Amino acid sequence: MVNQLGNYSLYIALLISIFIIIKTSLSFRNSYNVLSGNIFSLISVQSLMVIISFLTLIYAFVTSDFSNETVYNNSHTTKPLFYKISGTWGNHEGSLLLWLLVLTIFLFLFTIDSKNLSQRYRTLTLFFQEIIIFGFLLFILFTSNPFANMFPIPTEGTGLNPILQDPALAIHPPILYLGYVGTSIIFSSALGAIISGSINKSWASHIKRWVLISWVFLSIGILLGSIWAYYELGWGGFWFWDPVENVSLMPWLCLTALLHTVFTLEKRGTFQSWAIILSITTFSLSMSGTFLVRSGILNSIHTFANDPSRGVFILCFLFVLIFISIFIYFFYQKTITVGSNKTFLISKETAVLINNLFMMFFLSVVLIGTVYPIFLEVINNEKISIGPPFYHKLIIPFLIPFLFFMAIGPNIKWIKDKMVKINLKDIFIFIISIVISYIFVNKFGVSYLLSLPLFIFSLFLFFVTIRDFFGKNINISQKISHFGFSLLILSILLNGVLAKEHSSNMRVGDEIKFLDKIIQFQNIEVIKKQNYQTLIGKFNIVDKNNSLSLKPEIRIYDQPETITSEADISSTIFTDNFLVFNLIKNDGFYNVRYQIKPFMIWIWISVLLISLGGILSLKKKNV
Amino acid sequence: MSKNIKLISIVLFTLFSFFILLKGLDKSNIYSPEIKENNVNFNFKAKYLFSEEEVFINELLNNEGVSLINIWASWCLPCRDEHAYLLNLKSLNKLSIIGINYKDDEKNAKQFLSELGNPYTNIITDPKGINSIEFGAFGVPETYLIDNKSKLIIQKFIGPLDDKSFAKIINLVQ
Amino acid sequence: MKILFRLLIILLFFQNYSLAETSQEVDKISKNLRCLICQGQSVYDSQSDFALSMKIVIQNKIDEGKNDEQIYEYLKAKYGEWIVYDPEVNKNTILLWVLPLILFVFGGILIIRKVSIK
Structure with a gap:
C-alpha cells in the first residue's frame, strides 16, 4: 500500500516533467516568461514527489516490507537498522532514485538561487534540467522500478552484500x-x-x-x-x-x-x-x-x-x-x-x-x-x-x-x-628540496627511476605552499587547497615508498619475525553478532620497545552467506599498522597479512584540506 | 568551413563510440578463452591417484586418435552433473579419458568414483593445482580434447559438459 | 551456518600442501596478474584456488631460474593478454599508450596559439 505511494509520486513527477518541458519550449517563441507563474510551484511539487518516493523506499526498507521486490532482494529482517536505511541506496534501483533526488533538489535550489538572473537563461536551464529528469524518470519507471511488487509476499529477504555493510x-x-x-x-x-x-x-x-x-x-x-x-x-x-x-x-x-x-x-x-x-x-x-x-x-x-x-x-x-x-x-x-x-x-x-x-x-x-x-x-x-x-x-x-x-x-x-x-627564496627552497630528497632517496635505497625528481618537486611544492601562507595573496581557500594537494602527493609518495608488508600462513600460537618485529598469533575467539558470526584473531606485534595488539576479524554473514575479512588498523600520525587474516583451505592455518603503511592518515587529512579550501571559497561571495 | 569539418568529425567520432559501446554491451564479461597457443608442455610428472607411482603425462597419450583430459574434484558440485557425460563417452570406447584430480582428498575421490562410476582410463593428481595451470585451466571442472599425435588442444570446455559440448566431442571424435 | 559447516569440512579434511613462504618476487609478479576467476582482483590479493595455485606456479618458475619477463610470457601463452595488468606495446595497444600523449601535444599547441608573446 505505502509502496504504491512511492510509485504514484514518481508518475506525478513524470507528468510534471512533461508539462514543464512543453510549457517552457512553448515560451521560447515569446518572452520566456514562464518562471514568474506557477512553474516554480510545479518544480517544488516535483521535488516533493521525488522526496516522498525516496522516503517511501526508505520506509519499505526500515519496515522490511518484502512485498517490495527491491527490499526483498537487498534486505533482511536481522540487519541492523542503520544498514536497512543505507540499503536503500546500496542497490541499482535505489541508487537511481537517489540520482533523481539529487537532480530535482539541485534544480529546486538553482531556481531559488538564480532569482536575479535573466528569465531567458533561467528558463533554458530549467528546460535542459527537466529533460535530464524526464530521462531518468523514464529509466527508473520502465527499466528499474524500485517499487515493483512481489506476490506472494516472501517472509524473508535475501540480504545486503555484507561487504557493503x-x-x-x-x-x-x-x-x-x-x-x-x-x-x-x-x-x-x-x-x-x-x-x-x-x-x-x-x-x-x-x-x-x-x-x-x-x-x-x-x-x-x-x-x-x-x-x-x-x-x-x-x-x-x-x-x-x-x-x-x-x-x-x-x-x-x-x-x-x-x-x-x-x-x-x-x-x-x-x-x-x-x-x-x-x-x-x-x-x-x-x-x-x-x-x-x-x-x-x-x-x-x-x-x-x-x-x-x-x-x-x-x-x-x-x-x-x-x-x-x-x-x-x-x-x-x-x-x-x-x-x-x-x-x-x-x-x-x-x-x-x-x-x-x-x-x-x-x-x-x-x-x-x-x-x-x-x-x-x-x-x-x-x-x-x-x-x-x-x-x-x-x-x-x-x-x-x-x-x-x-x-x-x-x-x-x-x-x-x-x-x-624568480627570487632567491624560490631557488633556496628548491635547493633544500633537492638536498632533502637526495638524502632521503639514498637512505632508504629507493630504486625507482623517477622517484628522485618526483620527491624534489613534491617537496618543492610542499615548501612553496607553506611559504605562501605568509605571502601577500589573500586567497586563503586556494592556499589551503593547494597545500592539501601538495600534502596529498607527498603522503602518497612516502606511503608508496616506505610501505612494508609481510604475508604468510600462520596457526594459532605461531610467531613470525618480520624486520625488527615479531608477529604473534595468540588466539581466536568466536562471537555471535546480530547477523553474522565473527572469528576474532588476537595478534601481537612486538618490537624492542613496545607491543601492539591487533584484532582483525573474519566475519561469516548468514544472509546472504558470505565471508568477509575485517582488517584491524592502528593509526598514528606517522604510520598505520594494518593486519588482516583470511581463511585458507588448510588445517588450522590462516593467511595473515601484516602491513606497515606510513603517513596513511595524512592522505585522508590532505583530501579533507583540499575540500576545506573549496568550502571556504564557497563562503565568501566575491573573491 | 573548418567549423563544419570540426562538427562533422566530432559527430562521427561520437557515433562511432556509441556503436562500439552498444556492441560492447552484448559481450559477456565472463572470460571465454580463445586458445592462444594450444600446445601444452605434456612433459611433466604427476602422481597417479590411489598409488604412489609417478608418470609423465606424455606417456598417457597414445600416438593416434584423441584423448580427453578432464579436471575434476569430489568437492566440486558441477562435476557431479557432468559425470554422466563422461561415463557415456567411456562407453563409446573411442577415446581414452584422463582425469586430473584437482586439490582433492584421496578418500573423498575414491568415494566419489565408487558412488558415480569411474569413466577414467587413468587418473593423476594435482594437489596444488599447478598441473592444471599448465593446461591453462581456471578451476574445476574443465575438459580438453587433445590430438594425441600433434599433442595440441583441439577444444577446451570450461565448466561442466552439457548436451552441446557432448555432441561436439562426439562429432570431433568421429 | 551451512557455510560454516562447509568450511569446517574443508578445514578438517584437507591435506596439507606447500606452506612455503611466498617470496617478495612472487608478490611483485602476482600484483601484476589478474585473478581471472575473481571480479577485478589481482592474483596477489586473491585467496581463491586459482590464485593460490598461480602463486605456487610463479614460485616454481622462479626456482627454475626464469625471470619476470619469461614468467609473464609463459602465462600469457596460457591465458592470453588478459592476465597481465600492464599491457605491452603492440599493434593492438599502441593507441592506448600514444593517444594520451598525442592529446597532450595537441593541447599544448592550442595553448601556444592562444597565448600572445608580446
Whole structure:
C-alpha cells in the first residue's frame, strides 16, 4: 500500500516533467516568461514527489516490507537498522532514485538561487534540467522500478552484500552523488547560458558556487570510497585504478579544470568557450560513469547487478544528451562575445591553461585506460587488462612538471607579469628540496627511476605552499587547497615508498619475525553478532620497545552467506599498522597479512584540506 | 568551413563510440578463452591417484586418435552433473579419458568414483593445482580434447559438459 | 551456518600442501596478474584456488631460474593478454599508450596559439 505511494509520486513527477518541458519550449517563441507563474510551484511539487518516493523506499526498507521486490532482494529482517536505511541506496534501483533526488533538489535550489538572473537563461536551464529528469524518470519507471511488487509476499529477504555493510560505505553514495549528479545543473546552466548569450563574468560568479559545491562533495565522496576500500577490501591499498574508482575520478579531474577556468572567467572574462566545453564534458563523464558501472560492461571489483536493457537505455540517453550539446555548442558558438582581453605568456591565465592541459591529460589517461579494453574487444576481439602499471607509467612522468607549474602558477599575477621574478627564496627552497630528497632517496635505497625528481618537486611544492601562507595573496581557500594537494602527493609518495608488508600462513600460537618485529598469533575467539558470526584473531606485534595488539576479524554473514575479512588498523600520525587474516583451505592455518603503511592518515587529512579550501571559497561571495 | 569539418568529425567520432559501446554491451564479461597457443608442455610428472607411482603425462597419450583430459574434484558440485557425460563417452570406447584430480582428498575421490562410476582410463593428481595451470585451466571442472599425435588442444570446455559440448566431442571424435 | 559447516569440512579434511613462504618476487609478479576467476582482483590479493595455485606456479618458475619477463610470457601463452595488468606495446595497444600523449601535444599547441608573446 505505502509502496504504491512511492510509485504514484514518481508518475506525478513524470507528468510534471512533461508539462514543464512543453510549457517552457512553448515560451521560447515569446518572452520566456514562464518562471514568474506557477512553474516554480510545479518544480517544488516535483521535488516533493521525488522526496516522498525516496522516503517511501526508505520506509519499505526500515519496515522490511518484502512485498517490495527491491527490499526483498537487498534486505533482511536481522540487519541492523542503520544498514536497512543505507540499503536503500546500496542497490541499482535505489541508487537511481537517489540520482533523481539529487537532480530535482539541485534544480529546486538553482531556481531559488538564480532569482536575479535573466528569465531567458533561467528558463533554458530549467528546460535542459527537466529533460535530464524526464530521462531518468523514464529509466527508473520502465527499466528499474524500485517499487515493483512481489506476490506472494516472501517472509524473508535475501540480504545486503555484507561487504557493503560498513559505515563509510553507507554514507559514501549520498555524498558522492551530490557531487557526481550535482554536475547536471552545471551542464544545464552552460547550455542555457550559451543559447541566451550570457556567458560572462556574472554567469561565472554565479555558476562558480555550483561548481564548488559539486567539487567539494565529489572530493569527499571519493575520499570515503577510498577509506572504505582501504579497510574493507582488506588489501591495504586505497586506490586500485579500478574502473569504478576511475569513473568517479574522471568528473573530478574535469571539474577541477572547470573550477580554475571559471575563476579565470570571473576575473578576466576569457575562456568562455572552454568553460562551456568543460561544463558539458563533466556531466557527460558522470553519465558515462553511470553507464559503465550500471550496465555491467566493465569487469570490476564493484560490479553491481547487471541488466543489458538498462545499459542500452542509459547509453542512448547519454548520447542523445551529448548530441544535443554538440549541436547547441556549434550553433550558438557565435553568441559568445570574445573579449578583447589578450592572454599573455607570463600571466595567471596561462598558468590556468597549463593546469587545464595537465588535468585534461590525466583525464585522457584515465578515460582511455578505462574504456580501451571495451573498444579493443569489440573491434578486434582481443581482451586485455589495464591496471595500475599503465596509469603509473603515463601519469608519474607528467606529474613532475605539473607539480612545478603548480608551485609557481598561483604566484603569477593576472594579465601580465614580469619574466624575471624568480627570487632567491624560490631557488633556496628548491635547493633544500633537492638536498632533502637526495638524502632521503639514498637512505632508504629507493630504486625507482623517477622517484628522485618526483620527491624534489613534491617537496618543492610542499615548501612553496607553506611559504605562501605568509605571502601577500589573500586567497586563503586556494592556499589551503593547494597545500592539501601538495600534502596529498607527498603522503602518497612516502606511503608508496616506505610501505612494508609481510604475508604468510600462520596457526594459532605461531610467531613470525618480520624486520625488527615479531608477529604473534595468540588466539581466536568466536562471537555471535546480530547477523553474522565473527572469528576474532588476537595478534601481537612486538618490537624492542613496545607491543601492539591487533584484532582483525573474519566475519561469516548468514544472509546472504558470505565471508568477509575485517582488517584491524592502528593509526598514528606517522604510520598505520594494518593486519588482516583470511581463511585458507588448510588445517588450522590462516593467511595473515601484516602491513606497515606510513603517513596513511595524512592522505585522508590532505583530501579533507583540499575540500576545506573549496568550502571556504564557497563562503565568501566575491573573491 | 573548418567549423563544419570540426562538427562533422566530432559527430562521427561520437557515433562511432556509441556503436562500439552498444556492441560492447552484448559481450559477456565472463572470460571465454580463445586458445592462444594450444600446445601444452605434456612433459611433466604427476602422481597417479590411489598409488604412489609417478608418470609423465606424455606417456598417457597414445600416438593416434584423441584423448580427453578432464579436471575434476569430489568437492566440486558441477562435476557431479557432468559425470554422466563422461561415463557415456567411456562407453563409446573411442577415446581414452584422463582425469586430473584437482586439490582433492584421496578418500573423498575414491568415494566419489565408487558412488558415480569411474569413466577414467587413468587418473593423476594435482594437489596444488599447478598441473592444471599448465593446461591453462581456471578451476574445476574443465575438459580438453587433445590430438594425441600433434599433442595440441583441439577444444577446451570450461565448466561442466552439457548436451552441446557432448555432441561436439562426439562429432570431433568421429 | 551451512557455510560454516562447509568450511569446517574443508578445514578438517584437507591435506596439507606447500606452506612455503611466498617470496617478495612472487608478490611483485602476482600484483601484476589478474585473478581471472575473481571480479577485478589481482592474483596477489586473491585467496581463491586459482590464485593460490598461480602463486605456487610463479614460485616454481622462479626456482627454475626464469625471470619476470619469461614468467609473464609463459602465462600469457596460457591465458592470453588478459592476465597481465600492464599491457605491452603492440599493434593492438599502441593507441592506448600514444593517444594520451598525442592529446597532450595537441593541447599544448592550442595553448601556444592562444597565448600572445608580446
